[in-house]
Amino acid sequence: MRFLYGDSAPFPLGYNFLATLEVFMAAATRVVQLETESRELARQTDEVAQSRVKGLEALEQFHTVVMRAVQDTAQKVQHAHALEYAQRVAEFASRHVDEHRRAVLGASEREVLQVRNDNEHRTSEQRAQIEGFLKVAKLPVLATKVSMRLAVDGKDTRHQIHAVFDNPDGIQTAFALNASKVAAWAMPRKVADFAQGTELLVGVDKSWLRGTVTAKQVNVDDWTVTQFDLGDDSFELTIKRKLVEKESLFFRLRRGEAGLSGVVEHPGQVDARPAALGQSDLAALDRVWQAVRAACGEVLEHKEQLRNVSLDGAPVFDGGLVIPFVVRLVTMFAPTVREIAKRSPNEFELSLKQETEGGRREELYLRKEQLTSKLHPLSSVGREVFAPLGLDSWVPGVTTAPPPVVSGPPAPPGSSRTVPRADEG
Known part of the structure; x- marks a missing residue:
C-alpha cells in the first residue's frame, strides 16, 4: 500500500494524512478555543478584582478623612454628648x-x-482532546521504545505494555497499549513464540566438591518472557523457566559502533555473577530481539491511554505548553497541507490516492469546508494559530474574512470523515 497526491505524484507519507488532519483540526481548534476562553476569563476576573480593590482603597481613604474631621470637631466642642457621638460614628464607620x-x-x-x-x-x-487526537492520528515516528511487564495475579496473567514515540520537531508521546486486542498477546509468551531453537551458554553448573561455578548450554524455548525493554540500540529481557519459581535470566544487550555486546545475569543466585555473552549467544538473542520488535508492531496500533506528551523534553500539560504544542503541529503539517491543496484537482477538496499492491487506486478526499468550519468559533487571535495551514485562503471569494465568532459549541470531533472514492486512473 502506498499513497499518492491527487495528481498521482508519489506522496511522501505512508498513511492517510487527510484522516489525521481532520481529527487534528477538530481537536486543536477546540483546544485553542478553551485556552482563549480561559485567558479571557482570567482577564475579566482580574479587572473586576482590581476594580474592587480600587473601591476599597477609596473607601478607606474617605473613612480616614471623615474620622479625622469628626474627631477634630469633637475635640473642639469638648462636650460629653459630642465625644460620645464621635465615638459611635467611628465604631459604626470602622465596622462598615x-x-x-x-x-x-x-x-x-x-x-x-x-x-x-x-x-x-x-x-x-484539553487533555482529552489532545489524547483523542494522538490515539487515532498518524504522525511520523523517528524512534520507538517499548516496555512490557507480565503481571501475574494468581492464575491470571496479562501483558502491561507501554510505548514511547519520538516524533519530529521535538514531540514525544507515551502511551499505555491494550495488548488484549491482539490475540497473540492474550496469554504468556514463550521464547519459542519469537525464535525457536534458542540455545544459550548461560546456565549455571555448580560443583559442590570443587566449589566452582561454570556455564552450561541451555535451551530456553520453553522459558516465559516476563519483561523486556527494547529500543533501536538496546534490549533488556527477563525470562523465567516457571512463573511460580524464582529462577530467571536477565539479558542486557547494546548495539554501538563496535557492534553488538551484552551481559547475562542470574537474579536471585548469589554465586552467579554477571557474565559477558559470547558471539553465538549474542546472535541468538539478536534474533529474539528483532522478533519481539516485530511482534510489538501490531500492539502499537492499540493505544489505550496517553501517559505523557512532551515538547522539547518539557511536559505539555504540567508545563503550560498546550498552545505551543498545537503551534508545533501546525508548523509540522503546514507544508504537507499546502502541497496537497496545490495538487488536488478539485478546488473545493483536498485529495490523495491510495494504491494497493495490485495497482488499484482509491481516492481519499476531504472537503475544505470541513476544515474551515472548525475556525468559526475562534477569535482572530485563535485563527492566527492556524494561519500557516492557509485555510483562510480557501474561504469563498464573496467573503473577505473568515466567519465571525459564534457563541455556540463547535462540532464534535469526528463528525466528518474522509470518504474513499473509486478511481481507476
Whole structure:
C-alpha cells in the first residue's frame, strides 16, 4: 500500500494524512478555543478584582478623612454628648469598612477559586482532546521504545505494555497499549513464540566438591518472557523457566559502533555473577530481539491511554505548553497541507490516492469546508494559530474574512470523515 497526491505524484507519507488532519483540526481548534476562553476569563476576573480593590482603597481613604474631621470637631466642642457621638460614628464607620473589606476579599477568593475550577475543567478537556487526537492520528515516528511487564495475579496473567514515540520537531508521546486486542498477546509468551531453537551458554553448573561455578548450554524455548525493554540500540529481557519459581535470566544487550555486546545475569543466585555473552549467544538473542520488535508492531496500533506528551523534553500539560504544542503541529503539517491543496484537482477538496499492491487506486478526499468550519468559533487571535495551514485562503471569494465568532459549541470531533472514492486512473 502506498499513497499518492491527487495528481498521482508519489506522496511522501505512508498513511492517510487527510484522516489525521481532520481529527487534528477538530481537536486543536477546540483546544485553542478553551485556552482563549480561559485567558479571557482570567482577564475579566482580574479587572473586576482590581476594580474592587480600587473601591476599597477609596473607601478607606474617605473613612480616614471623615474620622479625622469628626474627631477634630469633637475635640473642639469638648462636650460629653459630642465625644460620645464621635465615638459611635467611628465604631459604626470602622465596622462598615471592615465588613466591606471582608466582602471584597471573600468575593475575590471565591472568584479565584471559581476560575481555578473552570481552568481545571478546561485543562481536563484539553487533555482529552489532545489524547483523542494522538490515539487515532498518524504522525511520523523517528524512534520507538517499548516496555512490557507480565503481571501475574494468581492464575491470571496479562501483558502491561507501554510505548514511547519520538516524533519530529521535538514531540514525544507515551502511551499505555491494550495488548488484549491482539490475540497473540492474550496469554504468556514463550521464547519459542519469537525464535525457536534458542540455545544459550548461560546456565549455571555448580560443583559442590570443587566449589566452582561454570556455564552450561541451555535451551530456553520453553522459558516465559516476563519483561523486556527494547529500543533501536538496546534490549533488556527477563525470562523465567516457571512463573511460580524464582529462577530467571536477565539479558542486557547494546548495539554501538563496535557492534553488538551484552551481559547475562542470574537474579536471585548469589554465586552467579554477571557474565559477558559470547558471539553465538549474542546472535541468538539478536534474533529474539528483532522478533519481539516485530511482534510489538501490531500492539502499537492499540493505544489505550496517553501517559505523557512532551515538547522539547518539557511536559505539555504540567508545563503550560498546550498552545505551543498545537503551534508545533501546525508548523509540522503546514507544508504537507499546502502541497496537497496545490495538487488536488478539485478546488473545493483536498485529495490523495491510495494504491494497493495490485495497482488499484482509491481516492481519499476531504472537503475544505470541513476544515474551515472548525475556525468559526475562534477569535482572530485563535485563527492566527492556524494561519500557516492557509485555510483562510480557501474561504469563498464573496467573503473577505473568515466567519465571525459564534457563541455556540463547535462540532464534535469526528463528525466528518474522509470518504474513499473509486478511481481507476
